[in-house]
Amino acid sequence: MITFEGVTKRYADGTVAVDDLSLEAPTGAITVFVGPSGCGKTTSLRMINRMIDATGGRILLDGQDVREIDPPTLRRGIGYVIQQAGLFPHRKIVDNVATVPYLLGWDRKRARARAMELLELVGLDSELAGRYPFQLSGGQQQRVGVARALAADPPVLLMDEPFSAVDPIVRASLQDELLRLQSDLQKTIVFVTHDIDEAIKLGDMVAVLRVGGRLAQMAGPATLLSEPADDFVREFLGRDRGIRRLSFIPAKDVRLVTAPADLVVDASGRPLGWRGDGGLLPYGTFNPERDSLRAALDAALLAANGTAVAVDEDGRVIGVAPREALDEVLGQYAARYTVPDPEDPYEEGGHQDTGHQGAGPEDPAHEDPAHGEDPHG
Ligand SMILES: Nc1ncnc2c1ncn2[C@@H]1O[C@H](COP(=O)(O)OP(=O)(O)OP(=O)(O)O)[C@@H](O)[C@H]1O
Numbered sequence: 079m080i081t082f083e084g085v086t087k088r089y090a091d092g093t094v095a096v097d098d099l100s101l102e103a104p105t106g107a108i109t110v111f112v113g114p115s116g117c118g119k120t121t122s123l124r125m126i127n128r129m130i131d132a133t134g135g136r137i138l139l140d141g142q143d144v145r146e147i148d149p150p151t152l153r154r155g156i157g158y159v160i161q162q163a164g165l166f167p168h169r170k171i172v173d174n175v176a177t178v179p180y181l182l183g184w185d186r187k188r189a190r191a192r193a194m195e196l197l198e199l200v201g202l203d204s205e206l207a208g209r210y211p212f213q214l215s216g217g218q219q220q221r222v223g224v225a226r227a228l229a230a231d232p233p234v235l236l237m238d239e240p241f242s243a244v245d246p247i248v249r250a251s252l253q254d255e256l257l258r259l260q261s262d263l264q265k266t267i268v269f270v271t272h273d274i275d276e277a278i279k280l281g282d283m284v285a286v287l288r289v290g291g292r293l294a295q296m297a298g299p300a301t302l303l304s305e306p307a308d309d310f311v312r313e314f315l316g317r318d319r320g321i322r323r324l325s326f327i328p329a330k331d332v333r334l335v336t337a338p339a340d341l342v343v344d345a346s347g348r349p350l351g352w353r354g355d356g357g358l359l360p361y362g363t364f365n366p367e368r369d370s371l372r373a374a375l376d377a378a379l380l381a382a383n384g385t386a387v388a389v390d391e392d393g394r395v396i397g398v399a400p401r402e403a404l405d406e407v408l409g410q411y412a413a414r415y416t417v418p419d420p421e422d423p424y425e426e427g428g429h430q431d432t433g434h435q436g437a438g439p440e441d442p443a444h445e446d447p448a449h450g451e452d453p454h455g
């Protein structure tokens with residue numbers, strides 16, 4: 079775990095880049111720092127591996143103050159990935175990846191073998207190993223950057239806008255790749271981005287920073303979308319945050335009905351289309367076991383008749399979700415967050431902290447009416 083305790087960074091010219099930052103980046107999880115340009119993301123990240131030293135507060139790595147660890151030792155356990163990969167242009171890919179093992183004194187053969195293993199891990203063809211960075215695409219270079227950071231198998235990985243320089247499609251595949259890697263490796267990752275979509279996709283926890291290096295909110299992505307702490311966070315999440323929240327609502331509760339005869343399927347039960355006058359009409363599918371409500375709605379919108387087709391792992395039809403069924407689930411979630419917001423917990427001055435539920439059942443005053451009437455009536 080990485081712990082920021084009241085961390086401040088004031089640069090020599092007086093700029094306060096980070097101001098009294100306190101947060102925890104849990105072990106084995108991805109914590110994303112997100113916020114507008116200049117809000118202190120890079121500064122915060124670099125204080126972890128002491129490329130920059132804090133001027134106030136402290137940063138603990140598994141309970142130990144990083145200032146008590148000498149920088150080379152500290153960095154041995156921390157991989158670092160930056161935008162545009164930062165590869166050494168005059169070194170072959172394999173040697174770029176083996177940089178840290180070489181520094182650690184591994185013999186050349188072992189270091190190169192490790193590099194080849196890592197290139198495969200990040201999805202790169204082994205024949206790229208002998209090329210130079212300029213002979214690779216931007217996305218491939220980023221993958222090499224990730225491989226290099228993982229070379230000595232560090233428990234911690236710091237990533238500063240690693241995917242910002244590539245186009246959206248490549249970026250999406252790099253993000254997927256990182257999530258796949260992370261599900262195997264379970265590193266403690268601190269990931270910096272200014273892209274809220276990337277933050278929400280990758281983050282187990284998301285820290286939203288505002289300019290001046292102050293923490294606006296730290297929460298899991300679903301909570302961030304449903305309960306932004308203030309107007310700054312709300313604005314930063316954007317107007318479509320309601321739609322994006324749907325990605326975090328499982329589709330498994332959507333009520334299914336038997337597929338009507340209008341849905342044409344092949345011999346193995348996979349959908350072919352909705353029967354129309356002139357032939358088959360478009361359909362959309364979702365897998366209730368695996369997909370989100372967003373996928374279910376998407377499936378409904380793709381269909382000619384607004385009915386989403388539910389399929390199993392093999393793509394076989396298991397039923398359909400009529401519009402009302404989707405409405406029911408949407409209604410439940412809409413209600414959950416629109417009901418009580420009697421007090422703003424983030425307001426200055428503070429209220430009695432009774433939590434979002436208001437008075438619980440342990441409060442006798444709220445129990446009285448319900449229990450008091452019956453015996454006498
Ligand atoms: N060496 C420095 N000396 C003085 N001020 C600095 C220095 N480095 C950064 N700053 C200032 O500190 C603030 C935070 O910078 P930082 O690079 O951490 O922001 P960032 O959130 O990473 O921004 P971006 O999204 O643009 O990368 C900015 O106002 C920046 O101008």
Ligand SMILES: [Mg+2]
Pocket residue numbers: 119120121
């Ligand atoms: Mg930065």
